[in-house]
Amino acid sequence: MNGNWRTWVLVGLSFAVVIAAIYFPVLQRRVKTTAKIPQPTEEQARRELTQAVAQSPLDPVVKTKLFWTSSEDESALAPVTIELALSKDPVLRAKQVLNTLLAGPVDSDLRTLPPDAALLAFYILPDGTAVADFSEALATSTPSGIQSEQMAVDSIARTLESNVPQVKRLKILIHGQELDTLAGHVDLTQIFVVDSKAARRGAITLDLPARLALPPASTAATPNSSVVKESRR
Template sequence: MSRRAKILWIALLVVFAGGLFYLRSLARRIFFEPPAHSDESAKTRLNEAVLQSGAGPNEIAVLYFPSLSGRMLVAESRPIKWAPAAADRVREVLLALAEGPSQRLGHPLAAATTVRAVFLTLDGTAYVDLSSDLVSGIYPGIEAESLAVYSIVNSITTNIPTVKRVKILIQGQEVDTLEGHADLTEAIVPDPTLVKGSP
């Protein structure tokens, strides 16, 4: 086999391997399966947060989870024992998202995600400090990252009306993006057009 033929053969193998990797990544995004992880830790933390906050009776919360297609958010109603303080309610929403959907939908937060801190400002901005575990359940790509971000933002602002925008911090630090795509440099306002069935 000539040198030129060998180079051509190697190039074809590289292109073929790259194509397989791309198709595999694309299939994971199109057929969006929830990551394999235990929801028990999220449920435990949610129950502990409820007990510590002195929450009242159950009220219906609306949470938003990524659709299996990875193109929109799907609303899911769930009873939550709301805490009296708005910051505690934000924490409860985040823990409920980490607990995951009851339907066959995507997970915007890994179950291991820890809510490190929540701060609310008078202008309606919620600063939420999450652990780096957040990104472990998110598939790569701009659509998946954006839906994960807006799952958080839309869920918080829908259930806590005094919150108008959300600034996401990771491990106490400001970050430019979630995993290289979704812009986190500024506080984010909700986007209702991402919700399935919205006008």
């Protein structure tokens, strides 16, 4: 019995060696082939990042500053300059830069906004107050904490300040509603400074407009609707 057991073990080992000898060269060739596939460069990754943003062939390509987490200091923001075709219309331009900001940086560890968050609507009031309406994921997926929440808001504000000079102040809505906080700490009932230079000069105030209302769908879809009127009482 012991002799038969040893025989079967030897046969099994021999069979395994034969199989390994056959498939090892095949596996080795596949590994070499995979290694030869060129990995995308950082610039290629950035181009792929911006392809999803709606653009017009007539939009000029300009250097655009987007603010994500600094690679040297995770508690601070740092501007990243990319070339992006941006509309001259401030509302469309703001949507383009914010959608790119939401898409995130090449290094996903440096993103400031949740990957599943989306910009639902954006418009600018006559006094320069921008209203950005985000999906619920901005509130539910942003890590709860003063630093993470403040960096999320600041990245939006600083990106708008650098690319859309018509925006002076910012009001953030979540799915069309005003929330008390973003994720438990940063107050979303307030209005945020975008034009920091004007704020230092005292040229803008942080008083909320009398009423904020999303524009009708027909107005929001109009390319030149850079300014909409506040709804009447």
